[in-house]
Amino acid sequence: MSRRRVRKVGNAVALLLSAVATLIGLACLGAILWTLISRGVSGLSIALFTQMTPPPGSQGGLLNAIYGSVVMTVVGILIGAPVGILAGTYLAEYGSASRLSSIVRFVNDVLLSAPSIIVGLFVYEVLVLRMGHFSAIAGAVALAIIAIPVTVRTTEDMLRLVPQGMKDASTALGAYPWRTITSIAYPAARSGIVTGLLLAVARVSGETAPLLFTALNNQFWSKDLGAPMANLPVVIFQFALSPYKDWQQLAWSGALLITFAILVLSVIARLIVSALPGGKARR
Amino acid sequence: MAGVDAKRAARQRSGERYFHTATLAAALIVLALLGGVAVSLVHGAWPALSHFRLGFLTREVWNPVTDQFGALAPIYGTLMTSLLAMLLAVPIGFGVAVFLTELCPGWLRRPVGTAIELLAAVPSIIFGIWGLFVLAPILQRHVQPWLIEHAGVLPGIGRLFQGPPFGIGVLTAGLVLAIMVLPFIAAVMRDVFETVPDVLKESGYALGATTWEVIWQVIVPYSRVGMVGGIMLGLGRALGETMAVTFVIGNAHRVSASLLAPGTTISASIANEFTEAVGDLYTSSLIALGVLLFLITFTVIALARFLLLRLDRRALSNV
Numbered sequence: 001m002s003r004r005r006v007r008k009v010g011n012a013v014a015l016l017l018s019a020v021a022t023l024i025g026l027a028c029l030g031a032i033l034w035t036l037i038s039r040g041v042s043g044l045s046i047a048l049f050t051q052m053t054p055p056p057g058s059q060g061g062l063l064n065a066i067y068g069s070v071v072m073t074v075v076g077i078l079i080g081a082p083v084g085i086l087a088g089t090y091l092a093e094y095g096s097a098s099r100l101s102s103i104v105r106f107v108n109d110v111l112l113s114a115p116s117i118i119v120g121l122f123v124y125e126v127l128v129l130r131m132g133h134f135s136a137i138a139g140a141v142a143l144a145i146i147a148i149p150v151t152v153r154t155t156e157d158m159l160r161l162v163p164q165g166m167k168d169a170s171t172a173l174g175a176y177p178w179r180t181i182t183s184i185a186y187p188a189a190r191s192g193i194v195t196g197l198l199l200a201v202a203r204v205s206g207e208t209a210p211l212l213f214t215a216l217n218n219q220f221w222s223k224d225l226g227a228p229m230a231n232l233p234v235v236i237f238q239f240a241l242s243p244y245k246d247w248q249q250l251a252w253s254g255a256l257l258i259t260f261a262i263l264v265l266s267v268i269a270r271l272i273v274s275a276l277p278g279g280k281a282r283r
Numbered sequence: 284m285a286g287v288d289a290k291r292a293a294r295q296r297s298g299e300r301y302f303h304t305a306t307l308a309a310a311l312i313v314l315a316l317l318g319g320v321a322v323s324l325v326h327g328a329w330p331a332l333s334h335f336r337l338g339f340l341t342r343e344v345w346n347p348v349t350d351q352f353g354a355l356a357p358i359y360g361t362l363m364t365s366l367l368a369m370l371l372a373v374p375i376g377f378g379v380a381v382f383l384t385e386l387c388p389g390w391l392r393r394p395v396g397t398a399i400e401l402l403a404a405v406p407s408i409i410f411g412i413w414g415l416f417v418l419a420p421i422l423q424r425h426v427q428p429w430l431i432e433h434a435g436v437l438p439g440i441g442r443l444f445q446g447p448p449f450g451i452g453v454l455t456a457g458l459v460l461a462i463m464v465l466p467f468i469a470a471v472m473r474d475v476f477e478t479v480p481d482v483l484k485e486s487g488y489a490l491g492a493t494t495w496e497v498i499w500q501v502i503v504p505y506s507r508v509g510m511v512g513g514i515m516l517g518l519g520r521a522l523g524e525t526m527a528v529t530f531v532i533g534n535a536h537r538v539s540a541s542l543l544a545p546g547t548t549i550s551a552s553i554a555n556e557f558t559e560a561v562g563d564l565y566t567s568s569l570i571a572l573g574v575l576l577f578l579i580t581f582t583v584i585a586l587a588r589f590l591l592l593r594l595d596r597r598a599l600s601n602v
Contacts, residue, residue, distance in 0.1 A: 011493035015386055021378025022387075022395060025469065028462045029402045032413050039416075086309030094306055104310045107317050109588045113516060115523025115580055117550045118320060121573045124557075125323040145316060152313060176295050178302035206406025209525040209550070213557050233408050237526065240412045251412065259409050266404040270397060 033259075040256025043249045048257075053219055053235060056244040062254050064221045068229040069258075072136055072215060073205045075225070076143030081197055083144075084151025091152065092159035093181055105156075112149040119145050120210035128214060136222075136229035139215025146207060147200040154196025158189040161276070195272045202265040206258055208233035232258050321577065328571035330563055339571060345536035345552075347560070352568035354575060356536040360453060360546040361576070364528060365521040367457025367542070368464055372521075373514055375461075376468030381498055383469070384476040396473070403466035411530035414459035415451065419531055422458075423450030427543055446541040449533065454542040456532045463527055464517040471513030471591070475506040508590050515587030523580045525550035549576040 047061045054060025087104065095101035123142040128134055162185045170180040186193070216228040217238060232254050239251035325332075332339065335352065342353025383396055427448030434444040479502050487497040503510070533545020534555050547555075549572045560566045 007493055007496070011495040014495040014498075015381075018378040018381040018386060021375040022382040022399075024375055025379050025399050025402065025465055026395070028465070029398055029405075031417070032402075032405060032409060035413055035417050036409070083309045083312050086306045087313050090306035090310040094303060095310070100310070104313050106585075106588060106592075108313050110581065110584050111313070111317060113519050113580075113584045113587075114320075115525065115550060115576060117523065117525040117553055118324070118573055118577050118580075121327070121553065121557075121570060122320045122323050125327045125570070126319070148313065148316070176299040178299045179295065181302070202404060206408065208406070208408045209554055212554055216558065233406065233526075236408055236412065240415070241530070255409055255412060259405060262404055262406060263401055266401060267397075270400075 036252070036256045036259055039252040043253035044256070048250075048253055052221055053230060053239075053250070054246065055219070056242065056247060059246065060250070062232065062235065062250060062257075064218065064230040065232045065235040065254065066257070068136065068215070068218070068222075068231040069205060069233070071225075072140045072143055072211070072229065072231055073201060075137070075140035076204055077147055077197065077201060079141060080144035080147035080200065081151055084148045084196075084200070085155045085193065087148070088152045088155025089159065089181060091156040093177065093185065108149050108152045111145075112153060115209075116146055116207050117209035117212075120213055123210065124213045131226075134214060134216035134228040135226050136215050137225045139211045139229065139231065140225070142210035142214045143204040143207060146210060147204050150200040150203055151196050154199060155189075155193055158192030158196065159185055161192065162188045191272050192276060195269045198265050198269040198272075202262045202269065205265075206233060206262050208237055212237070324570060324574045324577055328567055328574045331567035331571040332574075334564060335568075339568070340575075343536070343538055347562070347565050350562065350564050352564070354549070354568075354572055356538050357547050357549040357552045357572055358575065359538045360456075360532065360548040361522055361550070361579070363453055363542075363546070364456040364460055364532070364548055365518060367454065368460035368521045369514065369518055371458070371461035372465045372468050372517060376465050376472055376513075376517070377510075379465070379469035380472035380476055383473045385494060385498060385502075399466045399469050402462075403470065406526075407463060407524060408526040410459050410463050410527035414455060414527060415530040418459065419450040419455050422455055423448045427454075431543070442540045443542045446539070446543050448543060449545055451531045451533045451545060452543050453532070453539075453546045456528045456546075456548070457542075459527050459531055460521045460524055463524060464520045467520055468513055468517040471516055472506075472510055475509030475513060476502055478509070479505045512587045512590030515583050515590065519580050519584040519587060522583060523550060523576060525554050529554045549573075 045061075047059065048063075049061060049066065050063055051059070051061030052064045053062060087108075091101050091105055095104075119142050123138050123145070127138040127141060131138070159181075166184055166188060167180050170184045171177075175183070211231055211234050215231055215234070217234045218228045218230045220230075222229050236251045236254045236258070239247035239254070242248065331352065335342070339352065339354050340358070341355055342351075343355040344351045344353045345356060346352070379399060383392060383399075387395060427450070430444045431446070431448060435441050483501050483505060484497050487501045492500065528548050529551040532547055532551050534547050534551060535545040536547055536552070537544075539546060553569050553572055553576075557566070557569050560569055
């Protein structure tokens with residue numbers, strides 16, 4: 001074969017392989033979604049949303065787990081979002097070029113990818129041991145710690161998208177920086193910051209590892225934040241590994257619920273971002 | 284009138300002070316979190332670390348009854364499953380990134396890119412049950428017997444593929460991890476590839492290079508640092524991943540030559556045993572595993588972030 005031919009064939013083979021790689025990636029997503037649908041849909045019923053997690057061998061639902069997941073996610077975001085938004089504000093507006101900011105930014109990036117089970121151990125050490133028992137609030141704090149880095153990152157990025165001219169105009173009118181930030185920058189970056197919160201919700205609502213030894217689980221209905229509380233991920237974990245068919249079915253239905261909730265949240269977040277001026281227009 | 288204005292000005296001034304302090308405090312909380320994690324973990328692990336000393340790292344024994352604990356098996360499992368995952372996910376992730384940036388028609392770029400990113404959003408516990416109930420049986424019935432028969436007889440590497448086909452084990456965990464980190468590696472590599480100036484690529488084409496030659500001789504050298512950063516970021520994920528691995532690793536505290544045998548990882552050991560651990564030394568040993576995981580992942584992630592620092596931060600906003 002001539003050298004030219006070798007190069008052309010090599011090119012074709014390499015490009016074909018890259019297409020195959022993409023197909024493999026898409027097939028994995030497809031296979032997982034298909035498994036969830038085919039195994040989870042048959043368990044979808046009204047009872048899923050109206051009954052408690054059952055003892056082995058009987059019918060039941062996931063009401064307490066769904067409730068617990070929602071409560072802990074909401075409380076976690078309520079704790080994490082203010083910290084994340086304020087820290088992101090500091091990075092974008094006050095200390096944008098300072099040495100402290102670059103350290104905080106770096107540490108935040110590390111936290112963003114840190115293993116979530118470490119966060120669980122940390123909260124166990126500082127909260128669960130002190131309180132003497134597992135509790136929903138400990139679970140919520142663990143989720144908050146996971147939500148903070150996501151919020152910091154998006155808040156900073158979105159505030160940086162606000163045109164400097166708008167902020168300068170406010171400053172020229174005699175406004176202090178805090179006034180400019182709260183009255184000009186926040187409203188201008190609102191949809192971006194909301195997107196960050198949605199992404200944070202999507203990220204924490206599927207987290208299992210940090211809840212295993214903070215919120216633990218609870219077979220019964222509980223509204224007490226100071227007591228262990230059921231939650232979807234841990235219920236899925238326990239039920240899927242159990243030998244009981246009823247429990248396994250509930251695990252699949254719960255997995256279906258949680259995955260689609262998260263995928264819908266992620267898609268909505270992406271749609272908001274792509275509608276932003278100067279957002280991810282390149283994609 | 285003047286009094287009112289002065290009051291207003293004072294309110295604005297104090298507002299500035301409070302707000303500035305609040306944002307600074309929040310930024311410091313982020314720093315304190317990392318420090319707090321390190322301190323509290325070392326504190327919790329101290330009984331085990333001072334009892335077993337360095338032997339904790341080198342001993343394979345894990346016996347709650349006799350209170351003997353060593354971290355060798357979890358460390359080996361963590362490194363081995365992550366290595367397997369990277370061996371699979373790096374080339375595939377590279378392929379996906381090449382496809383998305385150089386090959387894909389414009390209208391397909393967004394849907395395919397989004398699908399790959401959605402794979403990253405799927406919670407890890409879902410990968411776990413999928414791995415256990417779907418992937419493991421397939422491996423056990425079809426793939427592992429073939430591996431045992433054909434690869435198990437090879438000299439040298441044959442030892443990796445001997446023993447009964449359990450379905451679950453180190454190999455399965457590595458596979459599930461590979462699927463999990465694939466979207467992260469692909470997304471970072473794509474973002475890095477997109478930073479290559481068009482002029483460079485066009486110069487390559489103008490010299491008559493094929494698409495592949497431009498990719499391999501222009502794009503890859505230009506984005507080498509970022510690619511390594513992306514790979515390390517994926518590695519950090521793989522090392523610390525808990526739920527996906529816990530389902531399919533088999534939780535056996537031993538170091539087996541065979542990849543088909545059950546094993547354990549640091550995170551899987553903690554997830555499986557922590558709530559059931561009785562006795563201070565047992566709990567403390569598990570937290571000591573956490574310290575090891577923290578050290579390993581922190582090093583890898585910090586290195587990755589350092590390599591990615593020079594990139595435009597916004598180019599990487601979704602990882």
